[in-house]
Amino acid sequence: MFRKPNFLSLQINSLFSISTFNLHYSSHNLDFRRLFTSIDREILLPISQFDQSLSSPINPNPNPNSSNLDLDTLCAALKKPNYSGALDDIQCEPSPSLLPAIFKRFESSPKHVFSLFKWAEKRPGYDHTPSVFNSMVNILTKSGEFKWALMILLDKIKNNDGSELISADCFGFLVRNYARLGMSIQAIRLYEFAKTLDMDIFDVLLDGLCKNGNVEVACDCVDRKMCLDPNWVPSIDVYNVLLEGWFRLRNLRKVEQLLLRMRQENLVPGVVTYGVLVCGYCRMGLVGKAVGLIGEMRRDRLTPSRRVYDPLVDALAGAGRLKEALGMLERFLVLEAGPTLTTYNSLVRGFCKAEDVDGAGKILRMMSSRGVVPTATTYNHFFRYFSKCGKIEEGMSLYRKMIESGYEPNETTFHLMLGMLCEDERLELVVKIREDMRSRKRVLNSDMSDVLMHQFCEACMFKEAVMELEEMIERGCIPKLGSYQMLRAELKRKGLHEMAIKVSNMVTAISCSKPSSSEFVGVGDNQYQRRKSIIQKAKVMSNILKAPSDPKKMVKGRRSRKYVSRNPKC
DSSP: OOSOOOHHHHHHHHHHOTTTSOOOSOSSSOOOTTOOOOOOTTTSOOGGGSSSOOSOOOOOOSOHHHHHHHHHHHHHHHTSTTHHHHHHTOOOOOOTTHHHHHHHHTTTOHHHHHHHHHHHHHSTTOOOOHHHHHHHHHHHHHTTOHHHHHHHHHHHHHHTOOTTTOOHHHHHHHHHHHHHTTOHHHHHHHHHHHHHTTOOOHHHHHHHHHHTTOHHHHHHHHHHHHHHOTTOOOOHHHHHHHHHHHHHTTOHHHHHHHHHHHHHTTOOOOHHHHHHHHHHHHHTTOHHHHHHHHHHHHHTTOOOOHHHHHHHHHHHHHTTOHHHHHHHHHHHHHSSSOOOHHHHHHHHHHHHHTTOHHHHHHHHHHHHHTTOOOOHHHHHHHHHHHHHHTOHHHHHHHHHHHHHTTOOOOHHHHHHHHHHHHHTTOHHHHHHHHHHHHHTTOOOOHHHHHHHHHHHHHTTOHHHHHHHHHHHHHTTOOOOHHHHHHHHHHHHHTTOHHHHHHHHHHHHHHHHHOGGGGGGTTTTTSHHHHHHHHHHHHHHHHHHHSOOSOHHHHHHHHHHHHHHHHOTTO
């Protein structure tokens, strides 16, 4: 449709051919192995002012204490080295509300989550819900464990006991994550298999390919589908996905060609198409061209929506053109829907980036007057400003007022606060923030944990450093080798041998369970032998590279090389 067939098109033609990839639904052909400033009090607005409260929703569980007890029990079992056996010894019963909470905590440890999923499946009287099943497939495919995901999927299909669990969403997770990892052929094969089950996920396939830079492959898929089905015509939604993909690759020539093709096929761009164009031009810094599209929409008798105004306000505010952004906001206010939280967050970000905290405060008050509730993301822009300017006291003041007013900080809030405090070496405040983070069940990423370990070691706060290492390993993350060596050496130097042994045992456990952590095996135990071995190897290599001391051997070597170079057979 968009160009002549090429080698990639021929590959996709073979993939779409049923004779090449025969995956009809039967019990004998389900083998899928081939798929593989100080701040004012007015800036922080109390939640009680808003109709939509951000307080916790009503808990549908009549006995929350029992649910929390089961949650802690299962999490403690999964943290043990032999977690599979520990799960078998537990007497608590799984529930559809309990498993997703544990999945979220152990999302980076697919083995633990998969063991919990299989354990719950064996419990009498329990059946997985579609949401739990989809979450399991999503976690496995995100971590690249496609074999496990396909195994549980094909088991349900083969045994005919999970018809309500097998849905287009399951295959959508697989296709998207195949495309995310650059495995386009596997994604196309999976789409073909889903088609044999009467599930059409072609739009999901195109979206996954385009979002991950494989727009050429997506175009070939469209070409092939048109060849196989002459009655099929690409819809405006297909063009929107392809346009967004070319914008992601910053290929304006392809965008213009696609727009020309749409006009030739008499496809009239809608509001969604204009939203894609405006967002794409804004991402590429062509804000003037994006603003000009509003006039085209009015000529086409289309009313600009939030999909059009949101990227415009964001681009103008991000570029420091705050007056123009406010002018665009005034146009937005005329609409019935009006500005969204995203719109106001973009303006707050722009004012904070321009170091105009007063202007950002005015935007917050404007939000409150229209009933839009600020979130942690809104206040994170203030924390970025305070971190950039080194205003520790103002940042801590905003954090305290944020907690007192009932707002729930997110992971980004804690990371910004910890980064700001670590840079100023305010470790006593770092410890308090970490305690608050643990009480709210917020997870720290491995990079920030590594920074905290270094800071705690330098300040001789070894208890906190060991705790960070332990929590990192419990989350399924592998610590950096340098951090482990530094912590272990400092513990030995201070005479804290019990802590050093504990650290060594923790790292030994992950080195045995994870192949990628094999670099930790024997670290620090045989340093002398390693140095001695390296020196011996260096001496051997030095002897090999030494020039011969006998001049006759040197002449002989030159003649042999000369003969070899002139030999026509060589």
